[in-house]
Amino acid sequence: MNLSLEGKNALICGSSQGIGLAIAEELALLGANCTLLARNEDSLKLAILKLDIALRQQHHYLVADFSKPEEVASVVRTHVAANPIHILVNNTGGPPAGPIVDATPEQFLNTFNQHLICNHLLTQAVVPGMKKEGYGRIINIISTSVKVPLKNLGVSNTIRGAVASWAKTMSIELGAFNITVNNVLPGATTTARLEGIVKNASKNKNISEEEVAEEMTKEIPMRRFGNPSEIAAMAAFLASPAASYVNGTSIPVDGGRTGSI
Numbered sequence: 001m002n003l004s005l006e007g008k009n010a011l012i013c014g015s016s017q018g019i020g021l022a023i024a025e026e027l028a029l030l031g032a033n034c035t036l037l038a039r040n041e042d043s044l045k046l047a048i049l050k051l052d053i054a055l056r057q058q059h060h061y062l063v064a065d066f067s068k069p070e071e072v073a074s075v076v077r078t079h080v081a082a083n084p085i086h087i088l089v090n091n092t093g094g095p096p097a098g099p100i101v102d103a104t105p106e107q108f109l110n111t112f113n114q115h116l117i118c119n120h121l122l123t124q125a126v127v128p129g130m131k132k133e134g135y136g137r138i139i140n141i142i143s144t145s146v147k148v149p150l151k152n153l154g155v156s157n158t159i160r161g162a163v164a165s166w167a168k169t170m171s172i173e174l175g176a177f178n179i180t181v182n183n184v185l186p187g188a189t190t191t192a193r194l195e196g197i198v199k200n201a202s203k204n205k206n207i208s209e210e211e212v213a214e215e216m217t218k219e220i221p222m223r224r225f226g227n228p229s230e231i232a233a234m235a236a237f238l239a240s241p242a243a244s245y246v247n248g249t250s251i252p253v254d255g256g257r258t259g260s261i
Contacts, residue, residue: 002241006031006055008135010087010239011076011126013066013118016043018191019141020091021050022228026236028052028059032087035079036061037072066092066114073121084129087239090119091141093193097200100154111159116166123170127179136179137239140167141231144185144258146250164250171248180247182238187254188216189226222255 010027014020016038024034028051036044036059044061051059062079064072095111123138130136143150146164149157164183171181188194201212217223234253237243252258 003237004031005087005236005240008086008239009033009035009083010089011035011037011079011085011122012089012091013037013122014091014093014141015089016040016047018193019186019189019228019231020089021047022232023089023091023141023235025050025052026229026232027087027089027239028057030236030240031055031057032239033057033083034059035083035085037064037076039063039065066118067110069113069117069121072118073125076122076125080125080129084133085126086130086133086135087137087139088122088126089139089141089235089239090122092118094143094153095155095159097152097156097197098154099152100158103155107155108158111155112162115159116163119163120166127174130174130179131177134178136174136177137243138167138170138174138179138181139235139238140164140181140183141235142167142183142185142250144187144252144254146183146185147252147258147260167250168248175247178244180238180243182243182246182248183250184231184234184238185250185252185254185258186231187226187252187257188220189228189231191228194225220255220257224255226253226255 010032012024015024015036028034041063048059062075064075143160145157145160167181198209198212202209231253
């Protein structure tokens with residue numbers, strides 16, 4: 001199985017921590033030159049030091065705020081002019097939790113911009129280079145909510161579903177150019193976001209964080225949360241030559257939690 005990414009350039013969004021950083025670390029181990037993209041430069045400076053350079057990979061970072069799509073697009077366009085991207089990982093933190101009936105139009109618009117619009121602008125920026133190179137992998141880190149909506153995540157469920165439809169359409173249009181578009185759907189994964197969810201539930205239910213975590217993991221057949229490295233492993237496979245005929249799919253990495261086929 002050919003998993004080598006030596007000589008490939010990867011752009012990983014939201015990669016100063018959590019799942020995004022884990023993906024960058026895995027891609028670097030497979031030989032990719034990684035460009036990290038996030039809004040906190042101090043965190044990026046620390047993150048880039050964690051990337052493997054055994055194959056003389058050259059890593060970079062870009063600073064941009066996903067609440068400003070045009071800023072993100074401008075920074076990336078400048079970068080790809082000299083560094084064509086073979087692998088794009090779209091990854092952005094989710095919106096605040098809450099019932100959909102209470103969501104404001106601004107919450108929908110802000111989340112739509114941070115997710116779908118940023119994904120679209122980044123894809124537009126990198127696709128010309130992918131076509132020229134004859135190799136492209138676009139990987140969207142979304143959520144299992146695109147298969148089964150999650151409780152109390154109304155805005156997230158809505159926008160993530162839109163991203164999945166956008167990705168499927170893009171996969172149809174780009175497949176002929178050896179560019180694949182796939183979605184990774186993480187389940188409950190040990191990240192800062194999950195820690196926040198557990199803490200909020202602990203306060204609301206007046207129970208310990210350990211009890212909240214136990215309740216949550218009971219709903220997962222594997223009886224535990226996932227690790228960012230496990231999400232990264234799937235993303236790395238989809239980025240590799242080995243996944244050359246995998247296109248237009250949404251793959252849960254959730255320990256079997258999603259209640260659908």
